[in-house]
Amino acid sequence: MTGTEHLIVIATGLVAGLLTSTVGVASLVSFPVLVALGIPPVVANASNTVGMIPAGLGGSLGYRRELREQPAVTWVVVATCAFGSIGGAVLLLALPSGVFEAIVPWLILFTCLLVGATPTISRWLRSRKPHEVGPRTKMSPVTTFFATLTGVYGGYFGAGSGVMMMAVLGLGLDLDLRIVNALKTLAVMAANVVAGLIFVFVADLDYTAVGLLAIGSIVGGYTGAHVGRVLPPTLLRILIVLAGVIAAVTMLT
Structure with missing residues (x-):
């Protein structure tokens, strides 16, 4: 790499780190830049995973106050995503590169829809079970299962995994969006570390x-x-959906 390319990668890491802790589409910025600089896709994907670990670390440190509010959920999220990412890493090494290229954009669009509709869906679910009083602050088996699947995807490719985790946790838990965002950031880091x-x-x-x-x-x-x-919760939700839609459309074109 030339000196200019070095600066481009550093700047890309800065932007991707910001996205990791906010809207959760970091790899959709950093991965294409590495490929554009001439790094083979599989090497770029693996290098991106390792290089973005500090983004999750920095974000998790910044969100440490939110993470301390839900210690039990925090540990479950770390464990499920770390475990799932092992399977994702094995898939990346075993399967041909680009095997999920056709489905990933549609998967991201679907999860964007879920993120945007989470408040409405959550109200509907609560209305269906009025006997359940109090907020859901523990990971159910269903939420844990889908969090693990998101960890698998994070270990395999990762692009948009933050948006997917926001959807999973937003639907499965009744927590403030800032806490869900903190958990998402930690989940991405856990998957990347393993x-x-x-x-x-x-x-x-x-x-x-x-x-x-x-x-x-x-x-x-x-x-x-x-x-x-x-960021106000509504604005953050809108930004997450917009970022995910833009990323998915970019991958489709």
Whole structure:
């Protein structure tokens, strides 16, 4: 890489880190940039996973107040996403590159719809079970299952996994959106850490790209947590849906 390309990757890491802690579509920015710089797709995907670990770390540190409000849920989210990402990393190494290219944009669009409709769906679900009083603050088996599946996807490709986790947690739990956003950021980090450890030992990595992404992403992740905390819930939900739709349309074209 040239000096200019180094700066581009650092800036990309910064932007991707901001997106990790806010709207959750970071890899849809960072992965295409790595490919555009001439890195083979599978190498770029693995390198992106490792390089974006600091974004989740910075974001989780920025959201530590929110995470402390729900310690039990926090640990379950970490465990499920970490476990799921093992399967996703194995799939990435075993399957041909691009095997999910046709379905991923539609999956992201569907989860964007769920994120946008979460308040309405949650009210409808509560009206169907009026005997259930009090907010849902524990991970149900169904929510845990879909969180694990999101971890699998995060370990395999990851693009849009933050939006998917927002949908899963938003539908399965009655928590403030800022807490769901914090849990989503931690979930993405957990998936990246486990998958990244596997990639370090068995995959080809571009360590220059990894290092440059890490420099930018840790700053972006921490800054993004402060931005995500102060955004009004409705505005944050709108931004998440818009970002996901734009990303899905970009992948389709």
